[in-house]
Amino acid sequence: MSSFRSRLDTLRGPIEPKPHNARSLAAFTANPGCRRRALLDAAGVDKDALAVHLGYPLPPTQSPRALSRGAQFEAQVKDQGGAELLSLLRNVLHLPLAEAAHSDLSVLGTSDKSLSVRHARTRSLILEAARGKGPSRTMLDHPVLVLMVSGRPVFLEPDLVAFQSEGVFHVVEIKSFAVIDGQAPGDKVAGAVLQGAAYIIALQELLASAGLDIDRVSTTLLLITPRDFTRRPMASTVDASQQIKSLRRQLNRLDGVEELLDQLPTGITFDLAYDGDDPRTRTATRDRDDLTKALNTTQARYRSNCRHHCQLALFCRSQAHDGQLVDVLGSAAREDLGSIDTIPAALGLADGSLSPAPDQEDLAAALRYAESIRNELFGGAA
Amino acid sequence: MSLLTTLQQARAAQTQYAQPLSRLRYLHVADQPMLILPLNRPGETARPLAVMAGSDPSSPQLFLAPPGDDDRFLAVLAEHLHAYIHSFQHATRIRPAKGEQPERREYLDAPQLVVTGTASVYYLKTLGRALRYRPIPEGTDPATSVSHLGRWLTFFTERAEYASSSLLLNLTSLLSTHWATGQSALEDAHLAPLMAWIFPPHGRTGHQAALTVENPLQHPPDGPTIDPSFETAQLTSLFADLKSARGSRREHHVTRLREALESYLTPTWNLAWEALSTLRGMPPIPSTTTRWDTDIRRFTAHSDHLDAGGPPQPKQDDAVTAAVRLAELEHAAASLEAARALEDTFVMAERRTTGEAFSGTVTHTEPDRKIKPQGPRQRAKRRPLLTVRTTDPVRLEPNRLLAGPHDPAVHMAVCDITYTSDATEIVLEVRTRVSSPHSVPAVGTTLLLTTAPDHFRRPQFPGRDQIPWTHTGPVLGAPKEEQA
Numbered sequence: 001m002s003s004f005r006s007r008l009d010t011l012r013g014p015i016e017p018k019p020h021n022a023r024s025l026a027a028f029t030a031n032p033g034c035r036r037r038a039l040l041d042a043a044g045v046d047k048d049a050l051a052v053h054l055g056y057p058l059p060p061t062q063s064p065r066a067l068s069r070g071a072q073f074e075a076q077v078k079d080q081g082g083a084e085l086l087s088l089l090r091n092v093l094h095l096p097l098a099e100a101a102h103s104d105l106s107v108l109g110t111s112d113k114s115l116s117v118r119h120a121r122t123r124s125l126i127l128e129a130a131r132g133k134g135p136s137r138t139m140l141d142h143p144v145l146v147l148m149v150s151g152r153p154v155f156l157e158p159d160l161v162a163f164q165s166e167g168v169f170h171v172v173e174i175k176s177f178a179v180i181d182g183q184a185p186g187d188k189v190a191g192a193v194l195q196g197a198a199y200i201i202a203l204q205e206l207l208a209s210a211g212l213d214i215d216r217v218s219t220t221l222l223l224i225t226p227r228d229f230t231r232r233p234m235a236s237t238v239d240a241s242q243q244i245k246s247l248r249r250q251l252n253r254l255d256g257v258e259e260l261l262d263q264l265p266t267g268i269t270f271d272l273a274y275d276g277d278d279p280r281t282r283t284a285t286r287d288r289d290d291l292t293k294a295l296n297t298t299q300a301r302y303r304s305n306c307r308h309h310c311q312l313a314l315f316c317r318s319q320a321h322d323g324q325l326v327d328v329l330g331s332a333a334r335e336d337l338g339s340i341d342t343i344p345a346a347l348g349l350a351d352g353s354l355s356p357a358p359d360q361e362d363l364a365a366a367l368r369y370a371e372s373i374r375n376e377l378f379g380g381a382a
Numbered sequence: 383m384s385l386l387t388t389l390q391q392a393r394a395a396q397t398q399y400a401q402p403l404s405r406l407r408y409l410h411v412a413d414q415p416m417l418i419l420p421l422n423r424p425g426e427t428a429r430p431l432a433v434m435a436g437s438d439p440s441s442p443q444l445f446l447a448p449p450g451d452d453d454r455f456l457a458v459l460a461e462h463l464h465a466y467i468h469s470f471q472h473a474t475r476i477r478p479a480k481g482e483q484p485e486r487r488e489y490l491d492a493p494q495l496v497v498t499g500t501a502s503v504y505y506l507k508t509l510g511r512a513l514r515y516r517p518i519p520e521g522t523d524p525a526t527s528v529s530h531l532g533r534w535l536t537f538f539t540e541r542a543e544y545a546s547s548s549l550l551l552n553l554t555s556l557l558s559t560h561w562a563t564g565q566s567a568l569e570d571a572h573l574a575p576l577m578a579w580i581f582p583p584h585g586r587t588g589h590q591a592a593l594t595v596e597n598p599l600q601h602p603p604d605g606p607t608i609d610p611s612f613e614t615a616q617l618t619s620l621f622a623d624l625k626s627a628r629g630s631r632r633e634h635h636v637t638r639l640r641e642a643l644e645s646y647l648t649p650t651w652n653l654a655w656e657a658l659s660t661l662r663g664m665p666p667i668p669s670t671t672t673r674w675d676t677d678i679r680r681f682t683a684h685s686d687h688l689d690a691g692g693p694p695q696p697k698q699d700d701a702v703t704a705a706v707r708l709a710e711l712e713h714a715a716a717s718l719e720a721a722r723a724l725e726d727t728f729v730m731a732e733r734r735t736t737g738e739a740f741s742g743t744v745t746h747t748e749p750d751r752k753i754k755p756q757g758p759r760q761r762a763k764r765r766p767l768l769t770v771r772t773t774d775p776v777r778l779e780p781n782r783l784l785a786g787p788h789d790p791a792v793h794m795a796v797c798d799i800t801y802t803s804d805a806t807e808i809v810l811e812v813r814t815r816v817s818s819p820h821s822v823p824a825v826g827t828t829l830l831l832t833t834a835p836d837h838f839r840r841p842q843f844p845g846r847d848q849i850p851w852t853h854t855g856p857v858l859g860a861p862k863e864e865q866a
Contacts, residue, residue: 059596059597059598059609059610059611060610060611060614061610062610063424063425063607063608063610063613064424064610064613064614064618065423065424065425065613065617065618065621066424066425067425068425069424069425069426070425176425177427178427180427180508180511181511181697181698182698226427229427229428229512304565304566304567304568304569305568307568321395321589324395324396326392328395328564328565328566329388329391329392329395329564329565329566330565330566330567330568330569331566331567332383332388332567333383333388333391333392333566336383336385336388337388337392343392343395343396344396346388346389346392347389347392347393347396350389350392366385366735366775367385367389369735369774369775370384370385370386370388370389370735371389373386373731373734373735374386374389374390374731376731377727377728377731378402
């Protein structure tokens with residue numbers, strides 16, 4: 001393992017690995033076939049800095065005001081020891097009593113330094129509760145959970161872990177997108193559920209490590225959102241079991257990073273060669289072409305929606321464009337063209353200047369037919 | 383997507399210039415549509431910060447909702463939109479009775495709203511939902527109320543779900559039916575990169591032009607979401623200044639906010655009108671008028687509903703309404719595609735690549751075939767037969783009604799299909815216009831045939847009192863979370 005870790009350290013260069021969070025873990029399930037991103041994420045490379053240095057920065061997609069509004073909503077919901085939250089949970093979970101012991105772990109500090117302290121405290125509180133030694137009903141606020149990702153602990157901070165008297169733990173996600181008449185934008189819900197799945201897995205691991213049954217963690221996520229157009233919270237339950245399965249699968253695949261490492265030439269690094277230690281003043285000095293060469297030893301799989309979850313998207317898009325890959329045309333064209341990877345190949349098969357591989361016969365015939373119709377319509381010269 | 387479109391996309395990527403798809407438009411473009419560019423307040427749900435709207439390209443109106451001043455904004459916006467909508471509620475015509483339809487009064491024309499893309503359609507829908515249940519203040523005219531604004535927005539966005547409706551035009555999706563670009567649908571959903579591909583500036587390729595307009599600080603993207611770079615660069619400090627200022631200081635900051643948003647929206651405003659005049663310049667297919675007539679009828683009906691003091695649209699459709707609506711949406715889409723195929727060579731060609739249309743040669747005819755009387759008082763009917771041979775890959779089943787652009791009114795039903803090693807023989811029975819000279823083409827004629835629009839019958843649903851309780855769905859109560 002240590003040699004594996006040191007190889008990842010070599011990939012990253014002499015800086016701190018970029019910490020993961022639930023959002024970046026959830027992104028693993030998007031485009032899992034991209035080996036380039038698998039390696040970069042496993043090594044904790046700062047993809048944003050990489051993209052900026054290569055001249056392909058991804059414009060920011062997060063609204064600062066939306067972030068602060070989200071934080072405000074969370075604070076409002078948890079106000080006064082979570083009184084409002086408790087009544088919502090009582091309705092959804094049918095908690096029998098009006099009271100629950102509310103433990104706020106942020107009193108132990110909120111800096112990154114305090115993460116391991118808070119995690120230890122979270123662990124002991126949860127195990128106490130699970131073994132029936134603590135208060136019968138616990139609400140853990142600002143807990144810290146851990147997932148091992150490619151041999152490294154990743155600290156996760158769910159909005160809340162609620163504990164129900166029947167001995168089942170529930171993860172609560174507080175989100176600031178509105179649920180209007182019982183409906184919410186699908187992509188927002190999907191994102192929330194994926195993040196929740198990361199927390200649920202971390203909680204399952206915690207119990208399993210203490211020899212407890214992972215069925216004590218509910219795979220149903222509790223989602224607290226504003227109702228309609230108000231700032232009033234409401235609770236919904238969402239089944240997260242599918243997302244838990246798929247995220248577990250991706251996390252296991254990360255352990256397959258070692259195989260990907262084996263395929264890289266020795267000594268490859270994505271180190272940006274900073275000229276100092278202070279993140280605010282240092283500059284990257286790595287030669288761009290050299291860095292691009294290093295990246296090219298990894299296999300990217302560009303998809304048009306990469307920009308939603310990977311900071312390197314525009315760099316990969318430009319490479320896909322230079323390589324004339326079908327991928328730049330989006331998913332519909334890619335599905336239409338099946339096993340044909342490049343645009344020249346598609347056009348060559350269509351005009352008959354290329355002969356198809358045995359498994360492309362049918363598609364090539366369909367392309368030639370479509371091309372003949374195209375010529376009827378627009379004339380041969382385009 | 384058809385392989386034909388995919389090939390055009392591939393060619394666009396290779397040449398770096400957009401490639402033509404259909405060259406005829408199938409939606410109505412009004413002489414004076416109302417362009418609406420909404421911008422949402424970051425971090426809020428359906429709370430506009432500004433809306434740029436108007437039907438005169440040279441004088442955009444910016445309606446601003448500075449923090450702490452929402453309601454006046456809504457009243458002014460409502461007034462403006464209502465004035466536009468009401469201007470269509472004067473000129474009427476009488477539709478004579480036809481068949482079961484009684485005589486009807488209809489407006490001569492209808493308003494048309496225009497937005498840049500699907501995200502804005504969704505935004506107006508949510509905004510309509512947010513406003514339509516607002517109470518109408520005592521002693522005010524409901525027709526100019528914010529509640530009615532919500533109902534109109536709901537009406538337009540619900541109609542927009544029909545592929546055949548032109549009441550609310552979605553520019554990027556319309557442009558995408560006429561041009562293939564070398565970028566993905568995700569990138570085509572934004573007006574600036576799409577227009578850059580179609581009309582690159584002189585000396586640049588579509589691909590280069592599209593990359594240039596991707597910089598949000600130099601080319602603000604179309605809404606309704608405000609670009610975070612703009613928010614960080616300008617809005618954050620403007621909001622902070624507004625929060626602490628009173629009186630004339632506040633006025634000053636409101637003016638600054640107005641100017642910032644004007645300069646943010648103006649490029650999109652100009653681009654949208656350019657896109658509109660491009661679309662308007664395309665020749666419409668003949669059936670476009672009929673579809674716009676349907677829109678006018680719907681507009682008339684909704685106007686009457688509001689005038690009669692009818693209730694706002696429900697929060698959720700009940701089971702029956704939802705079923706009917708879904709069937710209608712499917713019917714509208716299918717019959718639109720069939721009508722387009724008969725009137726637009728590109729759509730017909732597309733259908734040939736998907737096996738829904740074919741070109742073939744008439745090899746045999748029986749023009750005088752008669753079928754036996756169907757009942758005691760019926761006479762024998764003339765039902766000519768013809769056989770068409772095609773080498774196109776076809777996907778047809780017996781009884782499908784076909785028609786061709788040579789005479790769309792002649793419908794023929796598929797009776798029999800025989801596949802040989804190198805071709806397909808299809809026996810057709812002429813069902814309509816049997817006495818027309820076109821109904822039985824001569825042997826040797828080349829025919830282009832596809833599914834007839836009439837093949838898609840509007841589904842008939844039983845009346846509400848005829849539906850057993852097992853099929854009327856639950857009483858709508860506690861909302862369940864939508865699963866993504």
